[in-house]
Amino acid sequence: MTIANAKTVSAGAALPLVETAIDILADLVSFDTVSSKSNIDAIVFVDAYFKRLGAATVRIPAKGQDKENLWVTFGSGQRGGLVLSGHIDVVPIDGQKWTRPPFELTREDGRVYGRGTTDMKGFLACVMAISSQLDLAKLSVPIHVAITFDEEVGHVGAFEMAEYMKSAGIEPAAVIVGEPTRHFVVDRHKGAVGFTTEVYGQEAHSSQVHLGINAIDIAAEVVALLNALRADQRNLPADDAFHYPYPSISVGTIHGGQVRNIVAPACTLEWEMRPILPEQLATMRREFDKRVKMIIANRSKEGMDAPRIVTRCLWNAPPLISDPNSSATALALQATGYNQASGVSYGTEAGVYQQAGFPTVVCGPGDIEQAHIADEWISVSEIEACLKFLERLIARTSDATFQINGG
Ligand SMILES: [Zn+2]
Known part of the structure; x- marks a missing residue:
């Protein structure tokens, strides 16, 4: 089945949440957000989606580029809560032998294929889907979403986002960078x-x-x-x-x-x-x-x-440095059920957020080996696992209650 350009997702649609997430992922993949190009069409789409759910959003123009970061807040206040973070740019497809359309989601045998499915629009789609289930009246702390440009080319967007968060006085209990770790909690990587x-x-x-x-x-x-x-x-x-x-x-x-x-x-x-x-x-x-x-x-x-x-x-x-006292590590371990964090060899935006003073870990769906390749894919089961992870994470952070349909 191919889901092409189906920009039709409405908040709280009566689908199992995993199907909602896959529909959103189809929309996200349909935007060609290769790092060298403007991401503004995609940001406008994501911004409108979160606004419809009642979030406060800030589109933050990039310095000297036709791109934007997007900052989203459910609930109020600056202290505590979560920042769910991901980049919306993807690596180019040039020179790769794709057998499926790179900017159109293709679903086959328990997988969805398309550029960015693993790295890392899959995580963003899960965050967007779970947000439709948030009971805002019951949020005791804010849940933020940080969406950045240019991760793949020097983490430029994350540096500007971290600057914005500092200037806004944000003090989250955890920044969760949802790069593909198959939901292992990663508290260290190289710079x-x-x-x-x-x-x-x-x-x-x-x-x-x-x-x-x-x-x-x-x-x-x-x-x-x-x-x-x-x-x-x-x-x-x-x-x-x-x-x-x-x-x-x-x-x-x-x-x-x-x-x-x-x-x-x-x-x-x-x-x-x-x-x-x-x-x-x-x-x-x-x-x-x-x-x-x-x-x-x-x-x-x-x-x-x-x-x-x-x-x-x-x-x-910068590298991400293991911190045994990090509230981010503790929260992510509770939400995944693992008792130990680990390291990975690739870099992420997590080091940027940690260097700026925010407790940060990496934990997200998919496998890094499925990233950056032709026919990039993520399994539907990883999307389901991510929704569960986010549900437990938000519940532990905020005492929020959920109505997860079909999940
Ligand atoms: Zn990535």
Whole structure:
């Protein structure tokens, strides 16, 4: 069965809640919210949905982009309660071999397929569906929903959302980031820090190498330096929460030179670090800058401008750090029935919210292995599990009562 562009969901429709969630998911998937594009059509749709349910909403324009964050509040007050958080942007489909329409929900054999079903419109659809069951009169604390742009490209939206929440004086008991964990409670993950290093040398005819400074040669030294720093990190104690139990450094691209017979004047590296703790990033950067100075000194030639090595940090998504006293962890464990939180290797917006001072965990439907792939999918049973999770979570936070039909 294919559900195409069915923007017909009305609040409290007399369907089993899982069907309501799948109908909403069909609507969400039909908006092409690839990070490079505007998300405003989708935000307008979600905003109208929450408004119909009686929520107070704030559309927060992105700084310098045609995109918005959406902040939604059921109930009143700033203290306590929950923030249910998710990003509405998705990764591109370019170069992937889809056998089903990426921006149309396809339901087959207990699964629904479409871009963003797992990462992470499935969670948002569950939050929207469960919201239709909230008894606002019985909410003792506020339930907020935070929907962000640009998670997939440096968590830009989450930084702006965290700023908004701080300025609004929001003090939730928990921020729940509903990225796919199959409802395991994740209280730690690595950060992700993106760098670009540009190397500038001196152009010359390749028969006159003494008159040039080869930027590719220097970039190769920088690559060797990054490899050495990665090797240094293996001296840290192994952290078995992660498949690769150390901070990592990886060079993703290298572009340099013009043609074979010109000494290359420029070369650019794109690379990243994934720290487990923020101070590991600071230590790495200090050591990197120190050794880069040595490379410049070694490569400088008399009578010529010194080569330049310019390194910019493009984004710094902080790690999520385990906090045994976190109210978010306690609540999520109660709501899932697990007795222990765990770590994952991928990054999420949770580190951004935690760094801003909010107790935060990651817990949501689907498996990360189903994310970002062609024919991305989520199982209907995971959607059902998410609705149950949200029901218990909200009930424990707010003493709210529910009328879950068919659930
Ligand atoms: Zn995601």
